[in-house]
Amino acid sequence: MYRLYGGLGSPYSLKVRAVLRYRRLPHIWIAANDPTTMGRLFAQVRAPVIPVLEFPDGTVMNDSTPLVAELERRHAERSVVPDDEAQAFAAFLLEDMADEWGTKAMFHHRWNLDRDQIQMGRWLAFDRFRGQGRERIETFGQTFRERQTGRMALVGCTPQNAPVIEASTERAFDLLDVMATDEGYLFGSRPSLADFAWFGQFSQLATDPTPHDLMLARAPYLMRWIAGLDDVSGVEGEWREEPTAAMLGLLELAAEVYLPFLLANAQAAGRGEETFSVELMGRPYSQGVFKYQVRCLAQLREAYTGLSDAAKTRVDGWLPAAACAALAG
Structure with missing residues (x-):
């Protein structure tokens, strides 16, 4: 039995819980509100953040991306990674964008x-x-x-950056709202790790007052899709051979916003700077350097350079040249 310690207000907690439910892995959901228990768990991980997953063998992990990857390693059934190598990379990139850029919309x-x-x-x-x-x-x-x-400027949520954050969020709303009615999920008729990552972030927007109103008016089917994805243990489906319009649209958004953001952050970190500025969607964007997101770019580059020639050719066809160059390093 897995034991997942998390919170309803944590997008990453709901992401991991939804993956566990979809994969039909026996688990208990526990609110992370007991200081003694959480102190014991946090002592076993690098950063004291939720969700924390306690495995049946006693292993304790947090950070949703490696958690999902470890579940993939341990369980073959009902994988959330597409079988196609190129689409698997796309799912990894879109998951990363949801976790690291989509969270700005929530915050x-x-x-x-x-x-x-x-x-x-x-x-x-x-x-x-x-x-x-x-x-x-x-x-x-x-x-x-x-x-x-008081932390808003630290994570880039400033009045100057608000237009970029809001515009990119509304673009994602539009893409996923059409996907919900016309395509089902990002990679076929079954959910991927990227679907669960966007679900996690947008589950919060569907709850909080102002973004709830925005989503209801602009993307009502996305709102209902989010409600359903919380538990898709009964969903059976297939990976689609050809890319969906939503997948391609989100990759375009990643090329326009997320990869330039990661690249500017990494370059500033390499120069030893504390802040960076970059133009995104034709608008200025600036924030403090995040070392964790330097690692995100490094991991994406490692995954991209490790693709077979055939898979890389497909990915290069989905992304503009500048994005491919950023991934190639």
Whole structure:
């Protein structure tokens, strides 16, 4: 039995839980709100963040991408990685974009406006202190709100960057809304790791007040797709041989936004700089350097250069030359 410690307000927790459900792996979902338990678990991982997955053999891991990869290594049935080598790489890239860029949409909308700050601060506090009194919940909710709004510039969620974050989010909304009605999932009639990654981020937007209203108006079928993907243990399906329109559209968005963002971050880190600026979607974007995202680019480059010639030719046909050059290093 797997034991997954997470939270409803954590996109990565819901991503991993949905993967476990789809793969029909016996597990228990446990709210990560007991300090003693979480202290024991965090002592066994590099960074004290959720979700934390305790494996049946006692292994403890966190960070959703390596968690999903480890589940792939241990279990062959109902894989979330497409069989086709080129599509598997595309799924890895789109998962990475959801985890590292899509989360900006969640953070921006959750902590930008008062209505979202107040509700989500209180709800996240409730998840931790439910049953311990309204005063304690709302006091911690205000403290947590202040802490999170104070971190917005650190993760790039500034007024200057808001147009890029919002425009890229709306593009993804549009692509996935059409996919929900016309194609099912990004790589066929069964979900991939990329579907689960976007589900994780957008599950939060479907809940928080302002992005909920935006999604309902702009992408109503995406909203319903998100509700369904929370548990697709009953879904049977096939990988599609030809790329879906949604996959190609998200790869285009990755080439336009995510890969230039990663490249600028890595170049600034290489020069020992603390911040970087780059033009994305014709707009200025700047933030502090993130070492973790330097590693993300390195991993994408390793995966890309490791492709067979045939698979690389297919990937190169899906991405513009500049994006391929960024991946090639």
